[in-house]
Amino acid sequence: MRDAQPTSIYLKDYKVPDFLIERTELQIHLHPAATRVRSRLELKRNPKAGSSNAALVLDGQEMKLLSVELNGVALAAGDYEVTAESLTIHKVGQQAELITEVEINPAANTSLEGLYKSRTMFCTQCEAEGFRKITYYLDRPDVLSEFTTTIVADEKQFPVLLSNGNLIESKSLGDGRHQASWHDPFKKPAYLFALVGGDLEFIEDRFRTCSGRDITLRIYVEEKDLDKCAHAMDSLKRAMRWDEEVYGREYDLDIFMIVAVDDFNMGAMENKGLNIFNTSCVLAKPETTTDAGFQRVEAVVAHEYFHNWSGNRVTCRDWFQLSLKEGFTVFRDSEFSADMGSRTVKRVEDVSLLRTLQFAEDAGPMAHPVRPASFIEISNFYTLTVYEKGAEVVRMIHTLIGAENFRKGSDLYFERHDGEAATIENFLKAMEDASGRDLGQFSRWYSQGGTPRLEVSDQFDQQAGTYTLTINQSCPDTPDAKSADKLPFHIPVALGLLGDAGNLALHQQGQPANNDSADNTHCVLELTEQSQSFVFEKLPEKPVPVLLRGFSAPVKLHYPYNRDDLTAIMSRDSDGFSRWDASQKLAVAVIEDVMTSYRGQQQGQIDQRLLSACRQVLSDESLDPAMVALMLQLPSESYLSEIADTIDVEAIHHGRLQVRKALACELYSEFKQAYERCNSSEAYVYSAAAVARRSLKNTALGYLLQSDRAEAISLAQAQFAGATNMTDQSAALTVLVNSELPGAEAASSEALASFYQQWQHESLVVNQWLSTQATCALPGGLERVQALMQHAAFDLKNPNKVRALVGAFCANNPINFHRPDGLGYQFLADQIIVLNKLNPQIASRQLTPLTRWRKYDAARQKLMQQQLQRIMAESDLSKDVYEVVSKSLAG
Incomplete structure (x- = not known):
């Protein structure tokens, strides 16, 4: 166990920096084991700090200090103080020039923070606090500086030298080395610094902006990957045009660059003008990339590009404001993806992620508000709460003030804070000033943690034709606050009322009549009190309420729908999201029936209403195939676990599997017809229509392999052998690996060997190959x-490999990971202990399955706690792992 416990950092303790850095000049001589970094900083005291004699304290870790020079004078050892975390100079005037030279070892940097080697390439990752591993600096987001960077390296080994901004000089030094100098005219914090040195090739294109400027676009990759860059380039150009048209x-x-790196802790990084990407988020071609992979590349390229304004030109004042850039940008990339494909499908995908994983995070030991009040290690707060829930909070603002006012608000925000480090209050104030709306109560979404719960009841007065909805809100205990101490949220509840013939016109009591025939069946109720009633008039029949249409707020909602209500919404409501949501609720109810029977050691019966609804959806060729596929996909075991009070691992697995098998057997002919209808020999095209068709085809194939018809194996084998794209090949491999049909085991073994041999x-x-086996539930x-x-x-040193095998197994194979003997927990703890020393960020992120031990039965709780305690007992535990484990065991 650690001798000294790491300390927490609190938002309430924020103070402006004592010094500012006007200009930063870096000269970096690249060497695998002994890179030298010379930095020249033009410093001045911050007039807002109110201190004229504070010492200069620079952040710095894992480097050897070679020299220090202040205002042209070399400092002796007694003139400064060096610790493992900082360099302190006590006597500094109002302005100063500081020159330091340090030596670092990129080859030994397995944390992949700062400057490190990824195979044959040098690259950097400085968010959140990686720059302090490169040189001594004020490594905080509210210190913005103009950077000039000169890189020197062996010309043969590292012919490409890149950094932020525009290239101002490139030359050979005549001794086998060369150098490149880059200047970024836009002030930025150190976390946006980037450097790449390697033997790379690039594809190039151009983009003409709305004002007529020509921008050079380049994507740098290893030579073998040049044929996988076209989709990322097309995505980039679409994102650039969309950001001009939608946000101005x-x-x-003059140049925008992307570099693909194989060893990377995150998906990608928005460094100014030089985005560094995990290869998984930039490389794509039909033979090696699934439709989901294509979609991910498009979304991540857009996300990082959009950061140029929502993150770079306007950055965050401190790391507590992380959602200011991430939540806003996730909302922007989600809207972009919706515009590029199916808006309904994109919404379903986003909400599925939120309700399965973010809601679970909100209910766990690491739960925190969108803007946390404290942290020990900031890397632990790159969470779904900050990103996905943060995006939902921005979406609610968009809903409440409307698209036109939201655009005015974003324009005002960018105008006011361009070149500054801003706060969430700055963002909200811009939205208030642009719309005239008071968002004071709404701001509680940023400061109160947990997922709000809505309890809805209704009453219909047939004689008066009035319908009353009463909504009560609450929010459970979280580590930041007790439920009783939480104030009511401002929650937009989108609503429709469904009658026998479809959606009914809405006439809300006390509200002006809406004569817009295109919109009079939809409204947004604003819930601002703990309990609130809404009355609707002129209704000819008792309606079925369709609540949270489009998932208008990140809340858990309870209304006593019966199964006929759900089938009615599935078949008649005009909102695609609500139709899908009703299908999930109906499936959950049926699965829970089977779970109950399983616990009583009885054979469960499948509600015929689910079978009939699925048959109807399958047979309706007028529906979007992508939506059909989504409505046919049963709630995942992870989602069923999230909504359970106590997770019954075996009952959930059995219940879902039995319902899936029942659907497969009962609707075999319909699934086969859908498969054949969607099967195509046409060349691969990445388009919304083609993706939708493949989605339904492979959903149908998955069901066919869960049936009792052994002939389905040959269908999957034929698809695997004849596939011309990775979407179809990997889908066939996955269904073979997970099938229990006679002959499936031999077929899957053959397919796995063939797949690996080919790829x-x-x-x-190969990462897909690993994940397919890791998630096999057999x-x-x-x-x-x-x-x-x-x-x-x-x-184990490659984060993508760890996520593909260890992460996929522990997070996405519950029946095997949560085996009763606890060996799955021991396995994960073993990996955490090793990764803690190699890469603390990746170690802490793999811990999540163990942190939710309180939701399991007593025996599993004890086994999971034992492994957490075992990890806690390790010496030299990183701050990353210590924070997660200690909070998991607390309370």
Whole structure:
């Protein structure tokens, strides 16, 4: 166990920096084990700090200090103080020039923070606090500086040298080395600094902005990956055009660059003008990338580009404001993706992620408000709460003030704070001033943690034709506050009322009549009190309320729908999201029936209403195939676990599997017809229509392999052997691996061997191969994963490999991970202990399955606690892991 416990940092303790850095000049001589970094900083005291004699304290870690020079005078050892975390100079005037030279070891930097080696390439990751591993600096987001960076390296080994901004000089030094100098005219915090040195190739394109400027676009990759860049480039250009049209934002530098890196802790990083991407988020071609992979590339490229304004030009004052840039930008990229494809499908995907994983985070030991009040290690707060819930909070503002006012508000925000480090209050104030709305109560979404719960009841007066909805809100206890201490949220509740013939016209009592025939069946109720009633008039029949249409707020809602209500919404409501949501609620109810029977050791019966609804959806060729596929996908075991009070691992797995098998057997002919209808020999096209068709085809194939018809195996084998794209090939492999039909085991073994033989030199495809086996729910899952840990394809130092095998197994294979003997928990703890020393960020992120121990039965709770205590007892525990484990065990 650690001798000294890490301390918490609190938002309430924020103070402006004592010094500012006007200009930063870096000269970096790249060497794998001994890189030298010379920095020249033009410093001045911050007039807002109110201190004329404070010492200069610079952040710095894991480097050797070679020299310090202040105002042209070399300092002796007694003139400054060096610790493992900082460099302090006590006597500094109002302005100063500080020059330091340090030596660092990128090859030994397995944390992948700061400057490190990824195979043959040098690259950086400085968000959140990685720059302090490169040189001594005021490594905080509210210190913005103009950067000039000169990189020197061996010309043959590292012919490409990149940094932020525009290239101002490139030359050979005549001794086998060369150098490149880059200047970024836009002041930025150190976390946006980037550097790349390697033997890379690039594809190039151009983009003409709305004002007529020509921007050079480049994507740098290893030569073998040049044929996988076209989709990312197209996505970039679409994102640039969309940001101009929707937000009026134009790119500002002369060049925009993306570099693909194989070893990367995150998905991508928005460094000014030089975005560094995980290869999984930029490389794509039909033969090696699934439709989901194409969608991810498009979304991540857009997200990082959009950061140029919502994150770079306007950055965050401190790390507590992280959602200011991330929540806003996730909302922007979500809207972009919706515009590029199906808005309803995108909304379903986003809400599924939120309700399955973010809601679970809100209910766990690491729960925190969108703007946390404290943290020990900021890397632990790059969470779904900050990103996805933060985006939902921005979406609610958009809903409450309307699209036109939201655009005015964003324009005002960018205008007021361009070149500044802003706060969430600055963002809200811009939205208030643009719309005239008071968002004071709404701001509680940023300061109160937990997922609000809405209890809804209704009453219909047939004689008066009035319908009353009463909504009560509450929010459960979270580590930041007790339920009783939480004030009511301002919650937009989108509503429709469904009658026998479809959606009814809405006439809300006390509200002006809405004569817009295109919109009079939909309204947004604003819940601002703990309990509130809304009355609707002129109703000819008792309606079925369709609540939270489009998922208008990130809340848990309870209304006593019966199964006929749900089938009515599935078939008749005009909101696509609500139709899908009703299908999920109906499926949950049926699965819970089977779970109850399983616990009583009885054979469960499948409610015929689910079978009939699925048959109707399957047979309706007028529906969007993507929506049909979504409505046919049963709630995941993770979602069923999230909504359970106590997670019954075996009952959930059995209940869902039995319902799936019942649907497969009962609707075999319908699934086969849908498969054949959607099967196509046309060349791969990445388009909304083609993706939708493949989605339904492979959903149908998955059901066919869960039926009692052995002939389905040959169908999957034929698809696997004849596939011309990774979407179809990997889908066929997955269904074979998970099938229990006679002959499936031999077929899957053959397919797995063939797949690896074909794709062993494509790292991202091999990751799919690992994940497919890691998530196989058939018995023996842990043993399969342990064997794969020894495979040549696996590398514990590579985050993508860890996520593909360890992460996929522990998070997405509950029946095998949560085995009663606790060996799954021991396996994860073993990996955490090793990763803690290699890469603390990745170690802490893999811990999540163990942190939710309180939701399981007593026996599993004890086993999970034992492994957390075992991790806690390790010496030299990183701050990342310590924070997660200590909070998990507390209380």
